[in-house]
Amino acid sequence: MSTSTSLPGPAAAAPLLDPQAGLPGRSPVRSGRRSNTPAALSRTSRYKLGNLLVTLILSLGAIVMLGPLVWTFSTSLKTHDAIFALPPQWIPDPVMWDNYVRVWSAGPLLSGIRNSLIVATTVTVIGSLTSAVAAFAFAKMKMPFKNAAFLMLLAGLMIPFPTIMIPQFMVFAEIGWVDTLLPLIVPGLFGNIIMIFFLKQYLENVPDSIIEAAKLDGASYLQIFWRLIFPAIRPAMAAQFILWFMAVWNDYLAPIIYLNTPEKQTLQLVIASFNAQYASQTDYPLIMAASFIALLPVLIVFIIFQRQIIESVALTGGKG
Amino acid sequence: MSTEVLRSKPRRSRLHRREHQVALLFIAIPLIGFLLFTLYPLLYSVYASFTSWNGLAAPKFNGLDNYIKMWNDPYFLKAMWNTLFMMIGIPIGLVLSMALALGLNRKMRGTTFFRTVYYVPVISSIAAIAILWQWAYNGDFGLVNQVLDLFGIQGPNWLADKDTVKPALIIMATWKGLGYSMLLYLAALQSVPRYLYEAASLDGAGTWQQFRNITMPMVRPVTFFLVVTSIIGGSQIFIEINIMTPLGGPEFSSASIVWYIWRQAFNNLHMGYASAMSIVLGLVIFVITVIQFRLNRRNQFSID
Numbered sequence: 001m002s003t004s005t006s007l008p009g010p011a012a013a014a015p016l017l018d019p020q021a022g023l024p025g026r027s028p029v030r031s032g033r034r035s036n037t038p039a040a041l042s043r044t045s046r047y048k049l050g051n052l053l054v055t056l057i058l059s060l061g062a063i064v065m066l067g068p069l070v071w072t073f074s075t076s077l078k079t080h081d082a083i084f085a086l087p088p089q090w091i092p093d094p095v096m097w098d099n100y101v102r103v104w105s106a107g108p109l110l111s112g113i114r115n116s117l118i119v120a121t122t123v124t125v126i127g128s129l130t131s132a133v134a135a136f137a138f139a140k141m142k143m144p145f146k147n148a149a150f151l152m153l154l155a156g157l158m159i160p161f162p163t164i165m166i167p168q169f170m171v172f173a174e175i176g177w178v179d180t181l182l183p184l185i186v187p188g189l190f191g192n193i194i195m196i197f198f199l200k201q202y203l204e205n206v207p208d209s210i211i212e213a214a215k216l217d218g219a220s221y222l223q224i225f226w227r228l229i230f231p232a233i234r235p236a237m238a239a240q241f242i243l244w245f246m247a248v249w250n251d252y253l254a255p256i257i258y259l260n261t262p263e264k265q266t267l268q269l270v271i272a273s274f275n276a277q278y279a280s281q282t283d284y285p286l287i288m289a290a291s292f293i294a295l296l297p298v299l300i301v302f303i304i305f306q307r308q309i310i311e312s313v314a315l316t317g318g319k320g
Numbered sequence: 321m322s323t324e325v326l327r328s329k330p331r332r333s334r335l336h337r338r339e340h341q342v343a344l345l346f347i348a349i350p351l352i353g354f355l356l357f358t359l360y361p362l363l364y365s366v367y368a369s370f371t372s373w374n375g376l377a378a379p380k381f382n383g384l385d386n387y388i389k390m391w392n393d394p395y396f397l398k399a400m401w402n403t404l405f406m407m408i409g410i411p412i413g414l415v416l417s418m419a420l421a422l423g424l425n426r427k428m429r430g431t432t433f434f435r436t437v438y439y440v441p442v443i444s445s446i447a448a449i450a451i452l453w454q455w456a457y458n459g460d461f462g463l464v465n466q467v468l469d470l471f472g473i474q475g476p477n478w479l480a481d482k483d484t485v486k487p488a489l490i491i492m493a494t495w496k497g498l499g500y501s502m503l504l505y506l507a508a509l510q511s512v513p514r515y516l517y518e519a520a521s522l523d524g525a526g527t528w529q530q531f532r533n534i535t536m537p538m539v540r541p542v543t544f545f546l547v548v549t550s551i552i553g554g555s556q557i558f559i560e561i562n563i564m565t566p567l568g569g570p571e572f573s574s575a576s577i578v579w580y581i582w583r584q585a586f587n588n589l590h591m592g593y594a595s596a597m598s599i600v601l602g603l604v605i606f607v608i609t610v611i612q613f614r615l616n617r618r619n620q621f622s623i624d
Contacts, residue, residue, distance in 0.1 A: 055429075065441060065498075068456050069452070133346045137342075141343035142336065159362055162578045163598040164358060190349050193350065221339075294448045299443070310503060
């Protein structure tokens with residue numbers, strides 16, 4: 001690396017682009033060593049000033065990130081006239097909780113939630129188990145052509161859904177599954193290669209010796225899976241499970257292809273048709289109430305499991 | 321080979337065969353799923369792309385007709401161009417998320433809070449996000465124009481103007497994806513060994529030089545991953561278009577390629593033509609992935 005240049009760098013670089021700054025405990029060490037020199041003092045105070053500036057910028061950004069969501073919630077509590085008020089009201093007056101009452105009868109919101117729950121739960125619970133069993137075989141068992149099979153599954157990730165959706169639709173149409181939840185559920189039951197990939201990675205850290213020992217004790221492979229592997233990979237599985245659940249919950253393209261009858265649609269489709277239906281009547285409070293209800297479950301799951309989710313995502317990208 | 325030496329061999333190989341069988345059984349489920357729901361439809365798509373097919377009668381072979389039609393179809397070309405155009409949001413998003421990650425990598429209060437806040441749009445349903453941004457982009461009463469109004473700017477009717485509909489979609493996509501790339505960059509930044517900066521600092525390298533020569537190369541794998549996944553994801557943009565501009569936008573200026581495929585296949589029942597376009601999309605994604613992998617390999621040499 002060519003960092004040996006003797007030119008001094010620009011002294012007043014933007015604090016945001018200060019990679020050194022991210023090193024915890026660095027400047028305190030420095031200032032401790034030569035605490036009497038004014039240069040050291042200015043270094044720590046410059047760092048603090050930088051922090052202040054960065055916090056300010058990040059706060060502005062946070063307002064931009066949350067603004068539209070807060071606006072959605074605010075709109076959902078307004079009267080029909082209040083949405084056109086100028087200047088805009090951030091705090092609705094009067095507060096129309098009634099929008100959250102009439103939204104349930106304005107469209108098939110409840111059946112939408114039920115359908116989304118059925119699809120997401122069935123797919124992720126069964127799919128996670130099949131993925132975990134397959135990951136166990138890929139990571140810890142001997143089999144000819146194992147790597148070729150794994151690479152084939154991985155290569156499948158490169159194939160975009162739009163490329164295969166037309167024949168897939170025709171097949172499901174042939175067996176009469178269109179306008180049912182089955183085309184959304186059944187393919188997912190066979191497992192998820194992304195999950196297999198990460199569980200396999202995770203299992204590489206589990207020593208072979210404990211499996212060998214269990215084999216010598218006469219345990220079957222299924223027993224080994226349940227008693228040794230499953231408890232070991234449970235944390236990794238939980239994170240992948242949540243991510244997958246949210247992905248299925250938020251899915252839109254496959255549902256829009258397969259589901260026509262309003263009562264059979266998933267939540268995402270229901271709110272989209274709320275949007276199409278009530279926008280012409282400019283009933284935005286109702287649309288926003290429905291959208292907010294659709295956002296809420298995932299938001300709650302995220303806030304509860306945010307540490308696991310964020311760690312899992314950070315790990316995922318790093319390995320990729 | 322004498323049997324005395326390897327007395328235990330038959331037993332061992334029987335055990336091995338048993339292990340092979342069980343392993344095959346365990347991986348059979350995803351393999352069958354792959355064959356049924358990915359490989360078979362893929363091959364059928366390739367076949368259907370050479371046919372005239374309305375989904376009701378059997379596909380009729382018509383050679384390269386669909387592919388020739390494509391290059392003369394102004395809507396297809398427009399949709400391709402729109403999809404490509406909207407990808408200029410990718411570098412913008414990467415630069416912004418890198419800056420955010422550098423900020424969050426500092427030793428200060430509140431970083432966990434900010435990390436969570438920036439991640440909220442990522443986990444939110446894109447359908448709901450599209451709906452609320454459609455409202456935010458409303459020309460008269462939308463949030464965006466009201467904020468612009470504070471600065472004395474008269475905002476356009478974003479989604480109804482052919483010049484602003486694509487930027488509007490780009491802004492929204494950047495807003496939604498920022499937290500994800502920020503998080504990956506942050507994880508990468510935290511794993512850069514500290515001594516590299518110390519050595520560089522001793523050598524007199526300034527902040528910018530350290531960023532250019534240490535940080536950037538060290539996080540390059542993440543940049544690579546994000547570029548590849550963003551291009552793959554971006555080339556399949558559909559939901560926002562379907563919800564915010566259901567008819568492809570003013571003068572077809574927001575129609576994406578997947579939106580056009582979907583419309584041709586399921587509204588106009590041009591299944592053969594749509595299959596051909598979906599094959600082109602698949603090939604484009606494949607080529608981009610391969611090129612990126614090759615570039616990445618070359619870059620890795622230069623880091624070493």
